[in-house]
Amino acid sequence: MSRFWSRLTHDLTPYVPGEQPRMADLVKLNTNEHPLGPSPRVLEAIRQEATDALRLYPDPLATALRAALASYHRVRPEQVFVGNGSDEVLAHTFAALLKHDAPLLFPDITYSFYPVYCRLFGIACEAVPLDQAMRVRVADYRRPAGAIIVPNPNAPTGIALSRDEIAALLDEHPDAPVVIDEAYVDFGAETAIPLVASHDNLLVVQTMSKSRALAGLRVGYAIGDAGLIEALTRVKDSFNSYPLGRPAQAGAIASLEDEAWFQQSRLAVIEGRERMNSGLEQLGFEVLPSSANFVFARHPAHDGAALATALRQRAVIVRHFTAPRISDYLRMTVGSDEQIDRLFSALSQILGRDRRAG
Numbered sequence: 001m002s003r004f005w006s007r008l009t010h011d012l013t014p015y016v017p018g019e020q021p022r023m024a025d026l027v028k029l030n031t032n033e034h035p036l037g038p039s040p041r042v043l044e045a046i047r048q049e050a051t052d053a054l055r056l057y058p059d060p061l062a063t064a065l066r067a068a069l070a071s072y073h074r075v076r077p078e079q080v081f082v083g084n085g086s087d088e089v090l091a092h093t094f095a096a097l098l099k100h101d102a103p104l105l106f107p108d109i110t111y112s113f114y115p116v117y118c119r120l121f122g123i124a125c126e127a128v129p130l131d132q133a134m135r136v137r138v139a140d141y142r143r144p145a146g147a148i149i150v151p152n153p154n155a156p157t158g159i160a161l162s163r164d165e166i167a168a169l170l171d172e173h174p175d176a177p178v179v180i181d182e183a184y185v186d187f188g189a190e191t192a193i194p195l196v197a198s199h200d201n202l203l204v205v206q207t208m209s210k211s212r213a214l215a216g217l218r219v220g221y222a223i224g225d226a227g228l229i230e231a232l233t234r235v236k237d238s239f240n241s242y243p244l245g246r247p248a249q250a251g252a253i254a255s256l257e258d259e260a261w262f263q264q265s266r267l268a269v270i271e272g273r274e275r276m277n278s279g280l281e282q283l284g285f286e287v288l289p290s291s292a293n294f295v296f297a298r299h300p301a302h303d304g305a306a307l308a309t310a311l312r313q314r315a316v317i318v319r320h321f322t323a324p325r326i327s328d329y330l331r332m333t334v335g336s337d338e339q340i341d342r343l344f345s346a347l348s349q350i351l352g353r354d355r356r357a358g
C-alpha cells in the first residue's frame with residue numbers, strides 16, 4: 001500500500017490467477033491449459049511475423065483476423081470483436097454493456113473474475129445460486145436483471161446448458177444484454193453463436209487459450225449483434241487501440257486454418273477427460289459431469305484443501321477454491337496421458353490405496 005493509491009485502487013479486490021510455478025517435473029493441472037502444443041502452422045505463422053515489420057503498429061481493427069473468425073463462425077465481420085485474451089474482451093463487455101440500474105446476474109459459483117470486474121466498474125450484481133446438482137437453472141433468472149452473464153459450460157463445475165436452454169434465457173430477457181462466456185465450449189457443449197442471428201441481446205465470448213492451446217498468445221473474441229460489437233469497439237478505442245500484436249493476429253488466423261489439428265487435439269482432450277472421470281470415480285471421488293477440459297470432483301472422506309496440499313507435495317498442482325459451497329472440490333485440468341497417470345498415482349498414495357486407476 002502507498003499513500004499515492006487512488007480511492008479506486010484501495011477498493012479493488014483483484015482476481016487471483018492460478019499460479020505458474022517453476023518447479024522441475026511439475027504436473028501442472030491448475031489453469032486449464034492444453035496438454036498438447038498449438039498447431040505447427042500457428043508456430044510457423046508467428047515466426048513469419050518476426051521481421052522488421054514489427055517496428056510498425058499492427059492493424060488496430062485486426063481486419064484479417066475478424067474476417068477469418070466471421071467466415072469460420074458464419075457471421076459478418078461487423079459482428080466480431082477481438083481482444084487481448086477473452087479476459088480483456090470481458091472487461092470491455094462489463095464496461096460497455098453490463099452496467100445498468102437493475103443488477104447484473106450471474107451464478108453464485110462461476111468464473112471469479114466477474115465480481116472483480118463489477119467492483120472495478122461499479123456495477124451492481126447479484127449471484128443466483130446453482131441448484132443442488134450444481135446446475136444453472138434458467139428459471140431462477142426470472143427476476144429483475146439489468147444484464148446476465150453465464151459461462152457455458154460453467155466454470156469451475158464444467159456443467160453445460162443446452163442451446164435450447166440458452167435460447168429460453170434470451171427469450172425471457174429480450175431487453176437485457178445476455179453474455180455467454182464460451183471459454184470451454186469446444187470440449188463438448190453447444191455454442192450459442194447460431195442464436196446471434198435471431199437475438200440482438202446476445203453476446204458470445206470465446207477464447208483461443210483453451211481449445212486452441214494458445215493461452216500464451218492472448219487472443220479472445222466476441223460475436224454478437226453489430227450494435228453490441230460497436231459498443232465494445234468504443235470502449236477498446238478509449239483504452240488501447242492495438243490490443244493484438246502482429247504475431248497474435250497471424251497466429252490466430254493460422255489456427256483457424258488448421259481445422260484438422262483443432263478437431264484431433266480437441267478429441268484427445270475429451271478422451272483424456274473420460275479417462276480422468278472413470279479413474280477418479282474408481283478412487284472414490286464424486287465427479288460432476290464435465291463438458292470442459294477439466295473435471296470438478298470431491299472425495300467424501302477427504303478435505304479439498306488437504307488433498308490439494310498433499311498433491312502439491314507430490315509435484316501435482318490442481319486448483320482449489322475456498323468459497324463455501326465448493327471448498328471440498330478440486331478442479332483438475334485434463335492433462336496428457338502421462339500427467340493423468342501421475343495424478344492417479346499421487347492420489348492413490350494420498351488416499352492410502354495402491355489400486356492403480358484407469
Ligand SMILES: *Cc1c(COP(=O)(O)O)cnc(C)c1O
Pocket residue numbers: 084085086087088111151155181183206207208209215219220
Ligand atoms: C480461461 C477463462 C477465460 C479467459 O481466458 P483468456 O485466456 O483471457 O482468453 C474466460 N472465461 C472463463 C470462464 C475462463 O475459464
